[in-house]
Each structure stands twice: as structure tokens, then as C-alpha cells.
Amino acid sequence: MKILLSALAEKLGLEFSGEDFEIVGVNTLEKAGPDELSFLVNPKYAPQMEKTRAGCVLTSGSYVGKTERTLLSSNVYMDLARVVDLFAEVQGCFEGVSELAYIHPDATVDESVTVYPFVFVGAQAHIGAGTVLFSGSYVGEKTVIGCDCIVYPNAVVMGGLELGDNVILQPGAVLGGDGYGFAQTAAGHMKIPQIGNVVVEDNVEIGSNSAIDRAALDTTRIGMGTKIDNLVQVGHNVEIGQHCLVIGQVGIGGSTKIGNGVVLAGQVGVADNAQIGDGAMVGAQSGVSGNVEPGSKLAGSPVMPAGTFLKAAGVCLPKLPELFKRVKKLEKELESLRSSRSGGDFYE
Amino acid sequence: MKILLSALAEKLGLEFSGEDFEIVGVNTLEKAGPDELSFLVNPKYAPQMEKTRAGCVLTSGSYVGKTERTLLSSNVYMDLARVVDLFAEVQGCFEGVSELAYIHPDATVDESVTVYPFVFVGAQAHIGAGTVLFSGSYVGEKTVIGCDCIVYPNAVVMGGLELGDNVILQPGAVLGGDGYGFAQTAAGHMKIPQIGNVVVEDNVEIGSNSAIDRAALDTTRIGMGTKIDNLVQVGHNVEIGQHCLVIGQVGIGGSTKIGNGVVLAGQVGVADNAQIGDGAMVGAQSGVSGNVEPGSKLAGSPVMPAGTFLKAAGVCLPKLPELFKRVKKLEKELESLRSSRSGGDFYE
Amino acid sequence: MKILLSALAEKLGLEFSGEDFEIVGVNTLEKAGPDELSFLVNPKYAPQMEKTRAGCVLTSGSYVGKTERTLLSSNVYMDLARVVDLFAEVQGCFEGVSELAYIHPDATVDESVTVYPFVFVGAQAHIGAGTVLFSGSYVGEKTVIGCDCIVYPNAVVMGGLELGDNVILQPGAVLGGDGYGFAQTAAGHMKIPQIGNVVVEDNVEIGSNSAIDRAALDTTRIGMGTKIDNLVQVGHNVEIGQHCLVIGQVGIGGSTKIGNGVVLAGQVGVADNAQIGDGAMVGAQSGVSGNVEPGSKLAGSPVMPAGTFLKAAGVCLPKLPELFKRVKKLEKELESLRSSRSGGDFYE
Structure with missing residues (x-):
């Protein structure tokens, strides 16, 4: 795949400056060759503009002119996504439905679905058009998976769950394992059967080896467009709103409700029965319990306003x-x- | 499944007040319909008693009379578990032994065992009566699994391990991966072969994608009735006592010994070679090393008495x-x- | 397997004192029987020298003479590794290439490779001599795996990756899941296709259920001899140097560069775009961002010099x-x- 920069600029509605040229791929400033496009967003990497061999750089106004050729963008990451999409090869190397898969006779699998070897699809499951089930993935009984989803190798979707369209499950992700619910009795911890489900709305992505528990009763819900990173734990009956970012190794306790557009940075812990308002941002490794106001920026364990935390833990604590x-x-x-x-x- | 509240009360030995009625299921106060039972334990949700449409509420003395019908319980969670159990459907949709599984000819699998497709059972493994091995699960050579266990999809039980009865492994759980043991040499880190095993006693549950390492030598042991949540790491040669609660994303370093009835809240880290006494409770995200006295309540990283931590980190730190x-x-x-x-x- | 202590001493070049004797295995001081060898490194366990029933103890100079027979070593862990290696049985119980595996016709698999049932090997993948692919493991298209590697059950190596020789992937490890990269747009988070790869150099070990993301562009790299523990998250485009130790549940954000010989203790979090110099050591549960000088010893979240942290958080904070x-x-x-x-x- 090759594309003229002028054609690329036109296709994406960007402004191109410099001599026209054909690029064959996209790479980082450090690694790009003369026939590749690169990009710059993070000012930390600006000094690399001086040395890059990239044939052209996609960037915002402030850096234009620092290299021979630039594509000018008002949202570099978005346009990068669009350019990379042109060059990206779809992952995988299998088509059709493998004879080495097990599909329960009562399941309904659209004829356009790709089913790799060693996939299990349970009774009364339904798999929508264009969805790909990679090797070793598991779809439990009565589970409904929408259209154009990707279930990567060894991901598990237990029974009775609902996934919307364009959902991506990275390898080893587990949806619908039992929630952690036990009654204390004289004889020990007695399991409370977990009979609720998980609903994953459209355009959600869930990272490698993350675990989203089924509800005790009712539903654990991941709202539309929310992106969950690797090794994240979501407890039973949690409700996460739309367009949230939940970064690697976050843990969310049972029955917690999280609004829309919330950002939880890496390794954040949220206690059971907490509530986090729309647009709140919680810094890495923080510990949240109780209620968090919409739009708050918090950090620390337990959390405080992020600015206070920076001063208290970053500046003052070492001088304590x-x-x-x-x-x-x-x-x-x-x-x-x-x-x-x-x-x-x-x-x- | 339908049951008269009077019959339910009699079956469970509870006191029923209100007009008799047939319920068809169990749900949360917020979501229950008029033909469903709900429950109340956490006072935080008491205001929902006013608005619930539930046909009956299972609760303790203090809330009786706030809804039309109540079932009075002295241990609401326990009785909830018993009620839910009446309505719960067993997960899964496969019976017998799949021809798509691999069972080594030298393995002994009780005839009542369920073996899904794509299960691997190694040489000289033994699987007890009533156990279910879901799709993609792995049982290594010489491993013994007791009766009535459930090994959910893609869980791995490596070779030489012992699991008791009624053990539940949620999807993706790994038992018996190598412990992290290396000798420092001039040529780099030299692997110390991990030749010990893992013993999991009766009634243990291990959460999705958790990892319990085999011992270097000797045994990593999880005591009877202990419940381990998702994404928990247990190092080699760790010994966990009976009836412990180990919440999501806890990490326990090698050779640490944990007593009976210990509670480790979410994301707690315990260093190598630590000792935690019976009944100790460690708050979320805390860091433990050395010895913890029985019955202690600790928090913080490094830990201090929980009350001190609440004042020091929760109240004082922001004012630092x-x-x-x-x-x-x-x-x-x-x-x-x-x-x-x-x-x-x-x-x- | 039995071996005379004198023969063992000669084989390993160690000094043996005491009456000669045949040992049949290796165990801990606490558990070893009279016909087993034990070892002592950590002074914490020195009191067990008084009570051990071990037939011989492998230890350094300071403990010689405290038991009847000793093997004197200047690197006990290294010599322990060598002794244990003599007694260790290789894990697994399958030979050859299973007819229940799926190997794409365009893959090249050395004839000495062991392929368990339910393994998937994609198109143009290459598997080197002596490598073992356990049940349920996945090797994506165009991925190259070197010689004498072990891919344990249900580990996933996505397409386009490169693994060197002697690489060990513990069960459930995931290499090459998509990095977490999204562009913010008015319509929500737009996925930036992750088209880079992962390169894992020789002698690397990666723990159970860890997740190493593929690069957005270019390469995520794990350097020679680096040992990664369980449930570790490595973000896209991270570069980890040689001979590092990355302990359980560490999380490393995207594009971070880590030098050689770095030690990250359990549950450490490293932010995106950080740089950690050679030989730095970061204490458990710490939070790193920005630049860390070579050889630093840091702790805390955010990090400070480890000595300062011990005083500030360990001594002062409780008295705040x-x-x-x-x-x-x-x-x-x-x-x-x-x-x-x-x-x-x-x-x-």
C-alpha cells in the first residue's frame, strides 16, 4: 500500500505543505524512514523533529515548518488513527467456521461469522454478523454477541450475557465470572449464587486478562464506548457509564456506579458501593470510596483534590x-x- | 419456579409478615418487580425501601414494617444465599464427556464427571465424582481434583497439584505456574526449577485470572473455605489458612504465611516471608511486610493501625x-x- | 534419582564436610527428611538449622558446622538451582504433534517441536527446534518463536511477534494484545489501530496471566534475560532492558523506557513516557513518572529516595x-x- 501525501491530505481533509511524495507506512519519529509518515503530539518528543528521517510529519500548527513536509491537523491522534487504519492489516488468518470448533446445535451463528478452531459456542447463544471468534474463545449458553465484534484468543464470555456491536475483547478477557459474594455463617463463607448477568454496550473494548464479574442479581453494565485496559477487575453489579477510560490494573468493587466520561488512571482502586460522578478523573494508584463529585480531579489513597495531593505527597511528605x-x-x-x-x- | 412466601419462610425457618403471595425470583430493591423478593442489609440502601416495587423484602428486625411484606432474618446474606439457590440455574450446557476433549489413557476420570470439548487431562490425573471441566480447561499430569469441583473455561491446573472437594476455579484462573525464583549469577538470572506443588483444600474458590504459583520445593497451600477473588497473585510456598477472604488484585509474596480468618482487602500487597496472624484485617491498597499480630486491623503502605491511618492519611495528609x-x-x-x-x- | 553428597560436591565444585551419604531430593529446612538436602540463605530461617532433619544443608560459610553435614557454597541460590535441576522432572506428558492441534499449512514447525492438542499455529508462523506448545496455546500468523521455548497452557502469542530462544511463557500469559490507544473525538474514543509488534529476546520468562501489549507502531521490547512475574501489565511501545526483574502485578505505561538490571518490586506503577536508568530499584507499590536516575533506590507514590520514604511514610506519617x-x-x-x-x- 502506497499513497501520495496530497491524496492523503485530500482524503482526510488536512492541509499539506511540502513537495508531494508517496508514503508506504507510518512510524514513530525515531524509527520512521524517508518513505514513512510520522506524527508529533506530545511536546516531550518535539526535539526528535530535528533528527527524524520521516518523509512527512502529521502534527498541529505549532510544529509546522520544522520538517520538510507536514500534514496539519487539529486533532493529530484522530487523524493518526485514520491514517494508520489505511495501512493496518486485520489480525488473524482464518476464515469461515472451523470443523474443529464446537457450536451447540441450538446456537444461532450468522453465516458471516468467523469461528476459529477450538471455539465453544453454547446452547441458544447468538452471534451477530461479521463477528470473529478466535481460537479458544468461549461463548456460554444464552449469550448474545452483536455484530462486528472481535473475541480474541482464549477470551471467555460466560452464559446469559449481552454484548452489543463492535465490541472487542482482547485475549484472555473474562466476562461473567461469578461475583465475589459470600454470606458469613458459623460454618464459614457460604456462596451466594451469582445469577445476574453482564451487559456490554456498543463500541466497548476490554483489555487482555481483564475480568468483569456477572451481577449477583440484576446486571453489571459497561456503557457505550467505554474502553477498559488490561488486567482490570470490575466487581458484580458495577455500572460504568459511557465513554469512560479505565486504565490498566484498575479494580472496581461491587455495586459501584460510575458516570459518563470518567477517567480512572492505572492501578486505581474503587471500593464497593461508591459513586463517581460524570467526567471525574482519578490519578494513578489512588483509592476511592464514597461519593465523588462530577468533574472532580482527585488523587491519593484515600483520595483528595489532585492539586492537594501533588503538594502533600509529592512535595511535603519527603520533607516530613x-x-x-x-x-x-x-x-x-x-x-x-x-x-x-x-x-x-x-x-x- | 414459583414459591409461596409462607412456604419459603417455613423452608428457611424465617418469620414472615404480610399477606401470603407467590414469588418468582429475587432482585435488588431498585429493580425487583411486584412478584419478586428483594433484600436489605446495607443501611446505605435503606431509602430504597420506600420506593421498591418488590413483593417482599428479606431483612433484619430494624427494617420490618417498612414494606408490605417482610421475611425476618438474623443473617440476611445467608438466607439470601439460600433463597437465591432455589432460583439459580446451574451454569453450562454440556453433559457427559466430549469426544473433542483429550483425556490421557492413564488418567482416571469418574464416570459422573462432565468434560467439555477442548479439555486436556494429563497422564495419571484423577478427577473426582461430579466435577465439571469446562471448555479449554487444562489438568496436568498427576494432578488430583476432588469431587463436585467446577473448573470454568480456560482455567489451568498444572501437573502434580491436589484440589479438594467443592473447589471452584473461575475462568482463566491459573494454578501451579512456576514460582518466581532466580539465582543471581554473573551470567544473569538463573532459573531455580520450581518442583513443589499447590494444595487447595475443600470449599476454596479462586477468582477469574488469578494466579497461584507452585512451590519452589514443598507446597503452596490454600486452606479450607478460603475465598480468593479475581486477579490475585499468590507466590510460591505461600500458606493461606482457612476461611480467609482475599479480595481482588491482592498480591502475596513468596513463603508468606497467613493465618485463619484473615481478610485482605482489594489491591493489598504482602511482601515475601511475612506472617499474618489469625483474624487480621488489612485495608485496601495497604502494604504489609514482617509480622502482623492476630486480630490486628491495619491500613497504609507500609501498614499502621487502621485508625491511625484514617487520621494520618485521610485527615492530616491533605492538610500537610x-x-x-x-x-x-x-x-x-x-x-x-x-x-x-x-x-x-x-x-x- | 539418588546421588552421593561427595559426588554432588565434585559435580558442582563445592566443599563438602561431614560423613558421605546418598540424598534422594531437595526440600525446605522445615520439611526435609534425613535423606534430603536442604539450604539456607535468608538469616530469618537460621533458627531452623537447629531443628532440621535434613541430611545435609547447602549454605554459605557463616552457617557451616551448625548441622552434621554441609555443602559450602559462595552462591547458595545458584548452586541450589543446579542441585534442584538434577532432581527436577520436566512438566508435561505429551510428545510429538497432536492430531487435535491446528497448524496452518503455511506455518513451519520444526520436527522436534511438541504440539499439544488444541494448539493453534497461524499462517507463516515459525516454531524453532525443541520448543513445546502446551494445550490451548495460540501462535498468531507470521509470529516467530525461537528454539527451546516453553509456551504453557492457554498462553497467547498474537500475530507478527518475535520470540528468541529459551523463552518461557507461563499459563495464560498474553503477548501482543492491542495497546491502549484512542483518539478523543466528538463522537467518543476512536481506536488507533495497533500495528506494531512485540519482540521478546532470549532467556526471558513471562509470568502467568501477564499481558504485554503490541506497539502502536514499531516495537514493544523485552530485553534478554529479563524475568517478568505474574499479572504484570506492559503497555505499548515499552522497552525493557536486559536482566531486569519485574515482580508481580507491576504496571508499566506506554512508551516507557527501562534500562538494564532494573528491579521493579510488586505492584509498582510506572506512568507513560517515563525513563528508568540502569540498575535502578523501585520499592513495592511505588509510583514512578518522569526520569529515574541510574542506580537510584526509590520508593513511595510518587517516588522519593527509599531511605526518605522509610522515614517519611514508615516512621513519621503514623505520628502525623x-x-x-x-x-x-x-x-x-x-x-x-x-x-x-x-x-x-x-x-x-
Whole structure:
């Protein structure tokens, strides 16, 4: 695949400056060759503009002119996605329905579905048009998967679940494992059967080896367009709104409700029964419980306003041993001042 | 399935108040319909008692009378478990032993075992009566699995392991991967072969995509009735006692010993070679090393008494920047006081 | 397998003291029987030397003479690895290429490769001599796996990846899932196709259920001899150097560069676009962003020098509530001193 920069600019509605040229791929500033397009968003990488061998750089206004050829974009990441899409090869190498798969006779699988070897599709499951089930994936009984979904190798979708259209499950993701629900009894922890389900709305992506538990009763829900990274844990009866970003290794306790457009950074923990308002952002490794106001920016464990955390944990905490010494010194000085003053009183 | 509330009350030994009625299921207060039973334990959800459409609510003494019909329980979660059990359908849709499974000729599989397609059972493995091996699960050579266990899809039980009865492995759980053991040498990290095993006692449950490593030598042990949540890491030679609760994303370093009835909340990290006494409780995201006394309630990283942590990190830390200012002010004032006093001395 | 201690000493070049004797295995000090060898490295376990029933103990100079027989080693872990290796049985119970596997006709699989049932090998994949692919493992199209690798059950190696020789993937490990890359648009998060790959160099081990993402463009790289524990997340375009130790549940954000010989302890989080210099060590549960100098020892979230963290979070933080009281007392005393002084002024 080759494309003229002028043709690319026209296709994507971008402004092109420089001599026209045919590119054959996309790469980083550091690695791109003269026949590849690169891009710049993060100012941290701006110095690489000087040295890059890239034939052309896709970037925003501020960097135009620093290289021979530029494509000017008001949303570099979006246009990068569109360019890369032109060059991307679809993953996989299998077509049709493998004779080495097991499809229950009561399942309904659209004829356009790709079913790799060693896939299991349970009774009364339904798989929509254009969906691809990679090797080793599991679709439980009565589960409905929409159209144009990708279920990568060894991902598991247990029984009774509902997935919308364009859902992507990365390898090893597990949907619908039992929630963690036990009653304390004299004889030990008694399992509360988990009879709810999981609903995953359209355009959701769930990362490698993440685990989304089925509800105890009712539904665990992942809202439209939400993107969940790898190794994330979502407890039973959690509701996540639309267009959220849930970064790697986040853990969300049972029955917690998360609004729309929320960002949870890496390794954040959210307790059971919490509520996080629309548009809130929680910094990496933070611990959330209770209610978080819409639009808040929080960090720390337990969370506080992100600005406060930066000062308190980033600036002050390392100086805390010194502060203890300063306070001790103050105490001594004050004591000595009072003694001398007492002494003074004697003579007054 | 339908059941009269009076019959349900009698079956479970509960007190029923209100007009008799037939229920068809169980649901949350928010979602239950008039023909469903609901329940209330967490006072946070008490306001929903006013609005619920549930036909009956299972609850403790304090809430009786707030809805038309109640089932009175002294252990709501336990009785909820028993009610839900009446309505629960068993997961899965396969019976017998699939011809698409691989069972080594030297394995012994009880005739009542369910073996889905694409299951691997190794040489000299033994699978007890009533156990279900879901699609894609793996049972290594010489591994013994007890009776009435459930091994969900793509769970892995490596060779030489022992699982008791009523053990549940959620999808993707891995038992008996190699422990992380390397000797430092001039040529790099040299692998110490991990030749121990894992023993999982009766009634243990292990969550989706959790990983329990085999011992270097000897045994990694999970005690009877212990419940491990999703994405938990248990290092080699760890010993966990009976009836513990290990919540999502906890990590436990090698050779650590954990007593009975211990609770480790979400994302807790426990270092290598630590010891945690019976009944200890460790708050979410905490970091434990060394010895923890039985019955302790700890939090923080590194841990301190939970009450201290709540004050120190929850109340004081956010005010730390302000404290630095207060101390600086004190220092200035004291300095000025001393100067003026020195000045004063001059005139005295 | 039995071996005379004198023969073992000669084989490994160790000094043996005590009466010669035949050992049949290796075990911990606590569990070893009279016909087994044990070892001692961690001084914490030294008291067990008094009580051990072990026939011989492999240890360093300081403990020689505390038991009847000793093997003297200057690198106990290394020699332990070599001894255990003598007694270790290789895991697995299958030979040859299973007829229940799927190998694409365009794949090239060395004739010495072991392929278990339910393995998928994609088009143009290449599997080197002596490699073992356990049940349920997946090798995507165009992926090259070197010689003498072990891919344990249900591990996934997506398409287009390169693995060197002697690479070990523990069960459920996922290599080459899509990186987490989305462009923000008015319509929501737009997926940036992830068209880069993953390169894993020789002698790397990757733990159970860990996830190493493919690069957006270019390569995610794991350097020679690096050992990654369970449930670790490595983001797209990360570069990890040689001989690093990455302990359980560490998460590494996209495009981060990590030098050689770096140690990241359990549950550490590293932000996107960070850089960690050679030989740096980061304590458990710490949070790293920006640049870390070579050889640093850091801890805390955000990180500070490890010694400072121990004092600040381990010693001072628990006393912070008390410090607030001390400062308040100082303020009152100073105020009272100033008042009395003002009062004093009045009379002067």
C-alpha cells in the first residue's frame, strides 16, 4: 500500500505543505524512514523533529515548518488513527467456521461469522454478523454477541450475557465470572449464587486478562464506548457509564456506579458501593470510596483534590522527617524562651 | 419456579409478615418487580425501601414494617444465599464427556464427571465424582481434583497439584505456574526449577485470572473455605489458612504465611516471608511486610493501625502543606520574638 | 534419582564436610527428611538449622558446622538451582504433534517441536527446534518463536511477534494484545489501530496471566534475560532492558523506557513516557513518572529516595496526627507568650 501525501491530505481533509511524495507506512519519529509518515503530539518528543528521517510529519500548527513536509491537523491522534487504519492489516488468518470448533446445535451463528478452531459456542447463544471468534474463545449458553465484534484468543464470555456491536475483547478477557459474594455463617463463607448477568454496550473494548464479574442479581453494565485496559477487575453489579477510560490494573468493587466520561488512571482502586460522578478523573494508584463529585480531579489513597495531593505527597511528605525536627526545635526554643522569660519575671 | 412466601419462610425457618403471595425470583430493591423478593442489609440502601416495587423484602428486625411484606432474618446474606439457590440455574450446557476433549489413557476420570470439548487431562490425573471441566480447561499430569469441583473455561491446573472437594476455579484462573525464583549469577538470572506443588483444600474458590504459583520445593497451600477473588497473585510456598477472604488484585509474596480468618482487602500487597496472624484485617491498597499480630486491623503502605491511618492519611495528609506554612510562621514569629526579646534585653 | 553428597560436591565444585551419604531430593529446612538436602540463605530461617532433619544443608560459610553435614557454597541460590535441576522432572506428558492441534499449512514447525492438542499455529508462523506448545496455546500468523521455548497452557502469542530462544511463557500469559490507544473525538474514543509488534529476546520468562501489549507502531521490547512475574501489565511501545526483574502485578505505561538490571518490586506503577536508568530499584507499590536516575533506590507514590520514604511514610506519617497537636500547642503557647509579652510591654 502506497499513497501520495496530497491524496492523503485530500482524503482526510488536512492541509499539506511540502513537495508531494508517496508514503508506504507510518512510524514513530525515531524509527520512521524517508518513505514513512510520522506524527508529533506530545511536546516531550518535539526535539526528535530535528533528527527524524520521516518523509512527512502529521502534527498541529505549532510544529509546522520544522520538517520538510507536514500534514496539519487539529486533532493529530484522530487523524493518526485514520491514517494508520489505511495501512493496518486485520489480525488473524482464518476464515469461515472451523470443523474443529464446537457450536451447540441450538446456537444461532450468522453465516458471516468467523469461528476459529477450538471455539465453544453454547446452547441458544447468538452471534451477530461479521463477528470473529478466535481460537479458544468461549461463548456460554444464552449469550448474545452483536455484530462486528472481535473475541480474541482464549477470551471467555460466560452464559446469559449481552454484548452489543463492535465490541472487542482482547485475549484472555473474562466476562461473567461469578461475583465475589459470600454470606458469613458459623460454618464459614457460604456462596451466594451469582445469577445476574453482564451487559456490554456498543463500541466497548476490554483489555487482555481483564475480568468483569456477572451481577449477583440484576446486571453489571459497561456503557457505550467505554474502553477498559488490561488486567482490570470490575466487581458484580458495577455500572460504568459511557465513554469512560479505565486504565490498566484498575479494580472496581461491587455495586459501584460510575458516570459518563470518567477517567480512572492505572492501578486505581474503587471500593464497593461508591459513586463517581460524570467526567471525574482519578490519578494513578489512588483509592476511592464514597461519593465523588462530577468533574472532580482527585488523587491519593484515600483520595483528595489532585492539586492537594501533588503538594502533600509529592512535595511535603519527603520533607516530613525534617518537619518533625523543625517542630522539635521550636518546642525546645519556646521552652527555653519561657524559662528565660520566667527567669525574667523573677527580676521584674 | 414459583414459591409461596409462607412456604419459603417455613423452608428457611424465617418469620414472615404480610399477606401470603407467590414469588418468582429475587432482585435488588431498585429493580425487583411486584412478584419478586428483594433484600436489605446495607443501611446505605435503606431509602430504597420506600420506593421498591418488590413483593417482599428479606431483612433484619430494624427494617420490618417498612414494606408490605417482610421475611425476618438474623443473617440476611445467608438466607439470601439460600433463597437465591432455589432460583439459580446451574451454569453450562454440556453433559457427559466430549469426544473433542483429550483425556490421557492413564488418567482416571469418574464416570459422573462432565468434560467439555477442548479439555486436556494429563497422564495419571484423577478427577473426582461430579466435577465439571469446562471448555479449554487444562489438568496436568498427576494432578488430583476432588469431587463436585467446577473448573470454568480456560482455567489451568498444572501437573502434580491436589484440589479438594467443592473447589471452584473461575475462568482463566491459573494454578501451579512456576514460582518466581532466580539465582543471581554473573551470567544473569538463573532459573531455580520450581518442583513443589499447590494444595487447595475443600470449599476454596479462586477468582477469574488469578494466579497461584507452585512451590519452589514443598507446597503452596490454600486452606479450607478460603475465598480468593479475581486477579490475585499468590507466590510460591505461600500458606493461606482457612476461611480467609482475599479480595481482588491482592498480591502475596513468596513463603508468606497467613493465618485463619484473615481478610485482605482489594489491591493489598504482602511482601515475601511475612506472617499474618489469625483474624487480621488489612485495608485496601495497604502494604504489609514482617509480622502482623492476630486480630490486628491495619491500613497504609507500609501498614499502621487502621485508625491511625484514617487520621494520618485521610485527615492530616491533605492538610500537610498548610502545616508546613504554620510551622514556618511559628519559626518566624519565634525568631521575631527572640529578636525583640534580645532587643528588650538591651534596654533592660 | 539418588546421588552421593561427595559426588554432588565434585559435580558442582563445592566443599563438602561431614560423613558421605546418598540424598534422594531437595526440600525446605522445615520439611526435609534425613535423606534430603536442604539450604539456607535468608538469616530469618537460621533458627531452623537447629531443628532440621535434613541430611545435609547447602549454605554459605557463616552457617557451616551448625548441622552434621554441609555443602559450602559462595552462591547458595545458584548452586541450589543446579542441585534442584538434577532432581527436577520436566512438566508435561505429551510428545510429538497432536492430531487435535491446528497448524496452518503455511506455518513451519520444526520436527522436534511438541504440539499439544488444541494448539493453534497461524499462517507463516515459525516454531524453532525443541520448543513445546502446551494445550490451548495460540501462535498468531507470521509470529516467530525461537528454539527451546516453553509456551504453557492457554498462553497467547498474537500475530507478527518475535520470540528468541529459551523463552518461557507461563499459563495464560498474553503477548501482543492491542495497546491502549484512542483518539478523543466528538463522537467518543476512536481506536488507533495497533500495528506494531512485540519482540521478546532470549532467556526471558513471562509470568502467568501477564499481558504485554503490541506497539502502536514499531516495537514493544523485552530485553534478554529479563524475568517478568505474574499479572504484570506492559503497555505499548515499552522497552525493557536486559536482566531486569519485574515482580508481580507491576504496571508499566506506554512508551516507557527501562534500562538494564532494573528491579521493579510488586505492584509498582510506572506512568507513560517515563525513563528508568540502569540498575535502578523501585520499592513495592511505588509510583514512578518522569526520569529515574541510574542506580537510584526509590520508593513511595510518587517516588522519593527509599531511605526518605522509610522515614517519611514508615516512621513519621503514623505520628502525623500527633504532630498536628504539637503544632497547635506551639501556636497557643506562642500566642500566650506574645500576649503576656504585649502585656509586659504595657508595663515597661
